[in-house]
Amino acid sequence: MIQTRFSEKCSYQSKQKLVNFNVLLNKIKNAGGYLLMLPVFAVLLNGCASDKKQDKLIEFWAMGVEAQHLCTLVAEFERENPGLQVNVQAIPWSAAHEKLLTAYAGGSTPDLCQLGNTWIPEFVILNALESFDNYLENTSELNETDYFPGIWQTNIIDETLFGIPWYVDTRLLFFRKDIFEEYGYSSAPKTWNDLFDLARKIQMDGKTKYAFYLPLNGWHEIVAMAMQSGSTLLKDNNTYGNFDTPEFQNALRFFSKLYKHQLCPLGMNTISNLYQSFADNYFSIYISGPWNLGEFDRRLPDSMQEKWMVAPMPSFNDEYPGVSTAGGSSIVMFRKSRNKTAAWKLVEFLSRPAVQAQFYKLSGDLPANIKAWNLANLHQNDKTEVFYQQLQRVKPTPRIPEWEQVALKIQQYVEIMAYAEMTPEEVGRHLNAEVDRLLEKRRWLLGKEKP
Amino acid sequence: MRFRTNYSHSAYLFLAPAMTAIFVFFFLPVLAALVMSFTDFDIYSLGDMSRARFIGFSNYLNLFQNPLFWKALGNTAYFVVVGVPLSIMTSMLVALALNSKLTRFKSLFRFSYFLPVVTTLVAVAVIWRYIYHPRFGLANYLLSLIGIKPVDWLGNPHWAMPALIIMAVWKGFGYNMIIFVAGLQNIPETLYEAARLDGANGWQEFRNVTIPMLSQTTGFITITTLIGYCQFFAEPYVMTDGGPLNSTLSIVLLMYKEGFKFWRMGYSAAIAFILFGIILILTIVQLRVQKQYEI
Numbered sequence: 001m002i003q004t005r006f007s008e009k010c011s012y013q014s015k016q017k018l019v020n021f022n023v024l025l026n027k028i029k030n031a032g033g034y035l036l037m038l039p040v041f042a043v044l045l046n047g048c049a050s051d052k053k054q055d056k057l058i059e060f061w062a063m064g065v066e067a068q069h070l071c072t073l074v075a076e077f078e079r080e081n082p083g084l085q086v087n088v089q090a091i092p093w094s095a096a097h098e099k100l101l102t103a104y105a106g107g108s109t110p111d112l113c114q115l116g117n118t119w120i121p122e123f124v125i126l127n128a129l130e131s132f133d134n135y136l137e138n139t140s141e142l143n144e145t146d147y148f149p150g151i152w153q154t155n156i157i158d159e160t161l162f163g164i165p166w167y168v169d170t171r172l173l174f175f176r177k178d179i180f181e182e183y184g185y186s187s188a189p190k191t192w193n194d195l196f197d198l199a200r201k202i203q204m205d206g207k208t209k210y211a212f213y214l215p216l217n218g219w220h221e222i223v224a225m226a227m228q229s230g231s232t233l234l235k236d237n238n239t240y241g242n243f244d245t246p247e248f249q250n251a252l253r254f255f256s257k258l259y260k261h262q263l264c265p266l267g268m269n270t271i272s273n274l275y276q277s278f279a280d281n282y283f284s285i286y287i288s289g290p291w292n293l294g295e296f297d298r299r300l301p302d303s304m305q306e307k308w309m310v311a312p313m314p315s316f317n318d319e320y321p322g323v324s325t326a327g328g329s330s331i332v333m334f335r336k337s338r339n340k341t342a343a344w345k346l347v348e349f350l351s352r353p354a355v356q357a358q359f360y361k362l363s364g365d366l367p368a369n370i371k372a373w374n375l376a377n378l379h380q381n382d383k384t385e386v387f388y389q390q391l392q393r394v395k396p397t398p399r400i401p402e403w404e405q406v407a408l409k410i411q412q413y414v415e416i417m418a419y420a421e422m423t424p425e426e427v428g429r430h431l432n433a434e435v436d437r438l439l440e441k442r443r444w445l446l447g448k449e450k451p
Numbered sequence: 452m453r454f455r456t457n458y459s460h461s462a463y464l465f466l467a468p469a470m471t472a473i474f475v476f477f478f479l480p481v482l483a484a485l486v487m488s489f490t491d492f493d494i495y496s497l498g499d500m501s502r503a504r505f506i507g508f509s510n511y512l513n514l515f516q517n518p519l520f521w522k523a524l525g526n527t528a529y530f531v532v533v534g535v536p537l538s539i540m541t542s543m544l545v546a547l548a549l550n551s552k553l554t555r556f557k558s559l560f561r562f563s564y565f566l567p568v569v570t571t572l573v574a575v576a577v578i579w580r581y582i583y584h585p586r587f588g589l590a591n592y593l594l595s596l597i598g599i600k601p602v603d604w605l606g607n608p609h610w611a612m613p614a615l616i617i618m619a620v621w622k623g624f625g626y627n628m629i630i631f632v633a634g635l636q637n638i639p640e641t642l643y644e645a646a647r648l649d650g651a652n653g654w655q656e657f658r659n660v661t662i663p664m665l666s667q668t669t670g671f672i673t674i675t676t677l678i679g680y681c682q683f684f685a686e687p688y689v690m691t692d693g694g695p696l697n698s699t700l701s702i703v704l705l706m707y708k709e710g711f712k713f714w715r716m717g718y719s720a721a722i723a724f725i726l727f728g729i730i731l732i733l734t735i736v737q738l739r740v741q742k743q744y745e746i
Contacts, residue, residue: 217694
C-alpha cells in the first residue's frame with residue numbers, strides 16, 4: 001500500500017524537499033538555541049537542576065506531506081504544554097521502511113512515529129513498539145468508539161493495541177458521472193456484474209477508449225475483490241496460503257474477465273498523466289483512494305469538475321457497499337522512548353476532534369476520529385460522505401509481518417494472469433506454493449512457542 | 452639482511468592503517484555475509500537472535516526453486532550477452548571516428564558523448580521515460596516516420612529489456628570510448644606507415660594493426676564492462692521496478708528487494724554469493740581467452 005501510495009503522491013516530491021529544508025532550518029535554529037543555553041545548563045548542573053526543569057523534547061518522525069502539516073499542529077501543542085517541545089523529523093515514504101529498521105537496529109528510534117498500518121505487525125515482532133492498552137484505559141480523551149472499527153482493528157496485534165489511527169485510507173470507485181448518467185445510472189452499479197455490463201456498453205459505444213483503468217502495480221483491487229467474495233487469503237492462523245478456494249478463484253476469474261474482454265489497458269502501468277487521460281475519455285472507471293479527491297479537484301480542468309464522482313465498492317452479492325481494504329497511518333510509540341508520558345500527551349492532542357479536523361484542512365487526509373468528520377463538514381461534501389460509507393465497510397489484511405511480501409506475490413501473479421499467461425487455477429496453485437514457502441519461518445516460530 | 456627486515460617491518464607499519472580499514476570494512480562484512488547466507492536471518496531475527504537458524508544450504512536450494520530467481524538470472528544474462536558486445540562495439544566505433552584525422556570538432560564530440568556518463572541516472576531516466584512513452588514519445592514518433600506502428604516500450608514484456616539495453620548503452624559507452632581513444636593514441640604511427648608500405652588497405656590496417664594493438668585495452672574494457680553489466684540494477688530500479696511481468700528484474704534488483712524491502716538478509720546474501728561466483732567464473736574465462744590472443 002505504502003509503495004503505490006507514494007508513487008501516486010510523487011507530485012509532492014518538490015514540496016517534500018521544501019519540508020526537509022524547513023525542518024533543517026528549524027534544527028539549526030534549535031541547535032543554535034541550545035548553544036546559547038549551554039552556559040545556563042552549566043550553571044543549572046552546578047546548582048539546582050531539580051527545581052528548574054529543562055524543556056522535554058519529543059522526537060516525532062513523520063512521512064511525506066504529513067510532516068509538513070504536523071509542524072503547524074505541534075506549535076499549538078507546545079503553547080498548551082510549556083516545557084514540552086516537539087521535534088518533527090520528515091522522512092520520505094520511499095526510504096521510511098529502511099530508515100526505521102536501521103534506527104531500530106542502531107537503538108535510535110524516535111519517541112513517536114507515523115506508521116502505515118500494514119507495517120505495524122513487523123515492528124511488533126521486533127518488539128519495538130509500546131502497547132497502548134494501559135494508556136487507553138487511563139484516559140478520558142480517547143475512545144475506541146470514535147474510530148472506524150475496521151481501521152481500529154489494523155492496530156491490534158494478538159489482542160494488544162499498538163497504534164492510534166491518525167488518518168484513514170481506503171479504496172473505492174472514481175467514475176465519469178456524465179457517462180454513467182447517459183446509461184441511466186445516477187451512481188455506480190452495486191454489483192460487479194452490473195458494473196461489468198455497463199463497462200462493456202461504455203466501451204462498445206466508444207464513450208471512452210477503455211472502460212477501466214486498473215494499474216497492475218498494486219494489489220488493493222484484487223485483495224478487496226477477494227475479501228468481498230469471502231476469501232480469508234491465508235489459513236491456519238495465517239501460516240498457509242489459501243488461494244485455491246472457490247472464494248479467491250471467483251475474484252481472480254472476475255479480474256481476468258476484465259482483461260479478456262480488453263476493458264482495461266494492458267501494460268501501461270505508467271499512464272503519463274492520469275488526470276489528463278481521465279479527462280480525455282481514455283478510461284471512465286478507476287479504483288483509488290482519498291488523496292485523489294484533492295488531486296482530481298486540482299488537476300482536472302474546470303469543465304470536468306461536474307463530470308466525476310465517487311462510489312463505494314460494488315460487491316459480488318447483495319451486500320453493499322462491498323468490503324474494501326483498511327489503510328491509513330497510525331501513530332505509534334517506541335518502547336525505547338524516554339518521554340512516554342509526554343509522548344502520550346501528544347498522541348491525545350493529535351487525536352482530538354478539533355485537531356483532527358484542522359489536520360484534514362491542512363493535508364486533505366481523511367481524519368481517523370469520526371467526531372472530526374462533523375467539525376470539518378465532511379458529511380456535507382457528497383464525495384467524502386461516500387468515503388465515510390465505505391470506511392464503515394473496511395477490513396484489515398492479514399496482520400503478519402510477511403503481509404507485504406505476500407501482497408507482492410499476489411500482485412505478481414495477477415499481472416501474469418492479466419497477460420493471459422496463466423489461468424486463475426494456475427495462479428492459485430503457484431501462489432499457494434510460494435506463499436507456503438514464505439511462511440515457513442512463521443510456522444516454525446509458532447510451533448516453537450507452543451508449550 | 453637486517454636492514455631488509457627492518458624495512459619490511461616499517462612497511463607493514465605504514466600499511467597497517469589501510470589494511471585495518473580494508474579488513475574491518477571490507478573483509479569482515481564479506482565474511483559476515485557469507486556466514487549469513489547459511490542462516491535464515493530476517494525480520495524476526497533482528498529483534499531476537501534466537502529466532503535465527505543455521506539452515507545450511509537451504510537458502511541456495513530455495514533460490515534454485517524460486518522461479519523469480521531463474522527469471523532474474525535469465526534477464527541478467529540477456530542484458531549482458533546483448534549489452535556488453537553492443538556497448539563495446541559502439542564505443543570502439545565512436546573512438547575510431549574520433550581518432551580519425553578527418554573528424555573536426557573532436558573535443559565537442561568527445562564532450563557530448565561523455566556527457567551521459569556523468570549525468571545522474573535518475574535525471575536520464577526521466578528523459579528516457581518520455582522518449583519511450585507509448586503515445587507521446589520521441590521513439591515512437593521516429594518509428595512512425597518510417598511507418599512502424601507504435602511500440603509500448605516499457606509496458607510490453609518483450610520490448611522493455613531492449614529499451615533498457617539501448618538506454619544503458621547510450622548512458623555508458625562514453626566511458627569506454629575515452630579509454631579506447633587513449634589506447635588508439637598509444638599505437639605508434641610507424642606501425643601504420645609500415646603497413647601502408649606493405650600495401651595494406653584501410654580494413655587490413657584495422658584488422659592487423661589496430662585490433663591487435665588494442666587487445667590489452669579491449670581486454671580491460673571487456674572485463675570491467677562485463678562486471679558492470681552483471682551488476683545491472685539502477686536502470687530497472689528507476690525505470691520499471693523490474694516490470695512488466697518481471698521482464699526487467701535483474702539479479703541485483705532481486706537481491707535488493709529481498710534484502711532491504713523484506714529484510715530477508717540470509718536469503719539475499721545467498722543471491723549475492725551466487726552473483727559473485729558467476730562474475731568470478733566469467734572473469735577467469737575471459738582472462739584465459741584473452742591470453743590466447745595476446746601477442
